[in-house]
Amino acid sequence: MQTRALRTLVEIGRIGSFAKAADQLNMTLSAVSMQMKSLESDLGAKLFDRTFRPPQLTPVGRAVCAQAERLVSVEEDMIRVCQPGDRLSGTFRIGFVATASVRLLPKFLIRSGKLAPEAQFDVETGLSDDLEARVLSGLLDGAILTGSSTPHPRLSYQILRTERFVFAVPADCPCLTSDALFATLPFFHFMPQTGIGKVIAKQISEPNQKKGKRIYLDSVEAIMECVNEGLGFALLPEPDVQRYIGAQARILETPDPQTSRTLVFASLNSADAAWQAEKILEIVQF
Amino acid sequence: MQTRALRTLVEIGRIGSFAKAADQLNMTLSAVSMQMKSLESDLGAKLFDRTFRPPQLTPVGRAVCAQAERLVSVEEDMIRVCQPGDRLSGTFRIGFVATASVRLLPKFLIRSGKLAPEAQFDVETGLSDDLEARVLSGLLDGAILTGSSTPHPRLSYQILRTERFVFAVPADCPCLTSDALFATLPFFHFMPQTGIGKVIAKQISEPNQKKGKRIYLDSVEAIMECVNEGLGFALLPEPDVQRYIGAQARILETPDPQTSRTLVFASLNSADAAWQAEKILEIVQF
DNA sequence: CATATATATTCAATAATCCTGTATTTGCCA
DNA sequence: TGGCAAATACAGGATTATTGAATATATATG
Incomplete structure (x- = not known):
């Protein structure tokens, strides 16, 4: 099923005419008609009563239209998450070494709410070595841990503070x-x-x-x-x-x-993670 | 955007591998890969970190995946509404003539909740003639009204009771x-x-x-x-x-x-409305 | 450390689909 | 009833999706 057809359906539901919807969405009337036809065949239900000249939505058509509205709005959310902006968005899994979590975590959460309101942070705690391994294996996007004397070549480390x-x-x-x-x-x-x-x-x-x-x-x-x-x-x-x-x-x-000991923020030193690491650093650096 | 690709994404998110997802969904590994590529280009964001061999979801990928799950579930609801069953589903707009609404409406609503739990009923009241016109013009799916001596040829009438x-x-x-x-x-x-x-x-x-x-x-x-x-x-x-x-x-x-006077249920006498009219009649006939 | 294996990507060919015009049908209105 | 607006049907061309084989790459293994 194509979300575009659902958008068309929503538009038809809103203005009540294939032709006007086609005009509104910059497409041909034929295209609109065909989209609705294929939607009906996908769903196996008549969405329109075509004995009316601007075809009227059937009861199931109305229900489908309402769902389509929800679906399109979810799609919009999805697109919004992907819009590149100056603020972080997405779901990040961050590890905190246990000995730092007590002091750093509360402030981190407060600051993340302010500096990255569209992002979500799932936090877990553990030992530095375990956290490092989890970052390395992709189970975490980054971790605050005690800097070791043997840095891993695939990780980049940002020093947060020295204690x-x-x-x-x-x-x-x-x-x-x-x-x-x-x-x-x-x-x-x-x-x-x-x-x-x-x-x-x-x-x-x-x-x-x-x-x-x-x-x-x-x-x-x-x-x-x-x-x-x-x-x-x-x-x-x-x-x-x-x-x-x-x-x-x-x-x-x-x-x-x-x-x-140094507390560092460790993350994969891949190119695309660099920008995110920088942004997370802004949150965690205080 | 194609909902199929989103389903694929959800499956990948669940089992963490393109190959296994392809297997699960009965398609080629190439197809999965292509779908994800086109999804990424549609959204303009990297959903996967491909430096891992089973590619790992990026933070935005995870967020998109969560939205995709919601979207797919809405789509499922949409499909469910369209499944033909022995019970009514959809959103029906029913008119009640004012002089019948007081006595019939409460029981109708109670019975509709039992006999057609998946359907929704939007009820409005009015004069018989107005309601008849609204059914005729497609603004209502049916109406309970006082039977007139001049039935309209495009409507079918079911006698509910004689008073x-x-x-x-x-x-x-x-x-x-x-x-x-x-x-x-x-x-x-x-x-x-x-x-x-x-x-x-x-x-x-x-x-x-x-x-x-x-x-x-x-x-x-x-x-x-x-x-x-x-x-x-x-x-x-x-x-x-x-x-x-x-x-x-x-x-x-x-x-x-x-x-x-006879109270009748009036609805369009089109072929596809017949079954629904019958079902509504079951609700309203008591 | 090199090789082997599993996994994903790329590419070209084919199949499916989607859209555009044009012609036709259909409901609606005067 | 005819005229008009609106939707459908249809064929063509363009786009897109899928497949299978070949290639590339990360992880595992010795």
Whole structure:
């Protein structure tokens, strides 16, 4: 079935004449007549009572006409989605690394409503590596994740922000160096298979292997809760520590100031995704 | 644009592969590919990212796919309306003569909901002559009206019921004959240009011209109210009199028992309307 | 890393369809 | 009843869709 014929039907329904509709739509009367004939044969129903000279819509014809109006309006929506504009449109699947979602997602959703009202965003969270794999396999259009030291050649990365790592230590701990900390308190280590975890693992393994008790957790909030209870210390991004730190804990700067993680927006570096990536970046960059 | 291509798109969106979709829809892989290509050119947008081997839907592709699903479902509805079945479907415009609408319309609507749930009925009321003209000109698909003595050759009439006429007279009026009534009380005459009015006019003009004061009204309810107040008498269909008569009035049978009006269902006597008329008749006949 | 396989695209030929004019029919109106 | 407007029928030419074979390309496999 051809949507053009349905548009013609709608026009006929509106002005009640094949000839006038043909005129309106810039086509021949024959064409209109034939379109209606083929529509009737497609649907297997008489849409017009041709004993009237401007043929009258039959009851089913009227019902079909009403549906055709709906159908055409859906088609218009479809076309609208495809119109290239300066604003993003379409359905985007974006991944957020769990440790960023808490802080970034709400603002992202607010901004997307303002900056890309015609676009829809389906958001999912996960580990950086998983998200990267999902972008790579086309299951996601892009992801905010912890930048790794081994960028994938098929992905392009846009740096959103760099977050310094700091120690969160119980307030009553007198230690001033990381060596002292590791010697005296258990270390809450963010799961080493995650983006943050890898940065931490790298940091504490050099220059020499730190000793001491280790506890592995995959929740920033849980780790900070433990630190707040004086159960140990942790190395985490400064904004997260600031967010969760309590009165019974304090921040200790790392001796190595360049210890940090970068949050990046990763997407396929194909040509057509570039413009969209840029637009999404505008939303996510704040 | 071709709805078939949109169906193909939906299928691809569902199973994620051109080849499988082609298989599912019994067509060639080439055809699927071509359809998608022409869809993309129609819409002026890339729907697929072809750097993946089963091509992946782009964000706009996903949005278009969602719209296509809606569109196809509307098309299905359209086809459903046209499926010939034992039940009526379509949008019917039915006229009810005002004097019948009060009693018949509610039940008609109830029955239509049960007997023709897929059909829609747009009801309008009017005078029998106007309704007949509107059926004739195609503005109505059928009408319940007072049968006239001059049936139109292009219409077919189905008798729904015959309603005897009776006199409604004030309870304290001693008259027993119509002559005596006309001589002593004003006569409330239903508007003579209406269906009922014509029957009344014919009745009271034969065998001899009745004398006396006449008051013309176009509302059965108003006339009966006046009779109930003792202001005069009237000649009306028995069911209407029964409906509105009060304690201060009584019924007087006409001497001529065949004085009556018929309520008929009128519709065009074209071949294709016959079946529908029959179905509507089933609804309206109770 | 090269090969193999599955998958999609391209291309040319054929089939189907759609549209344009012209001629004809049909309902409507005076 | 004839005249007019409007729709249909029909044949031609143009456009479009589909097919099958050959080609290209991404993923999988060894």
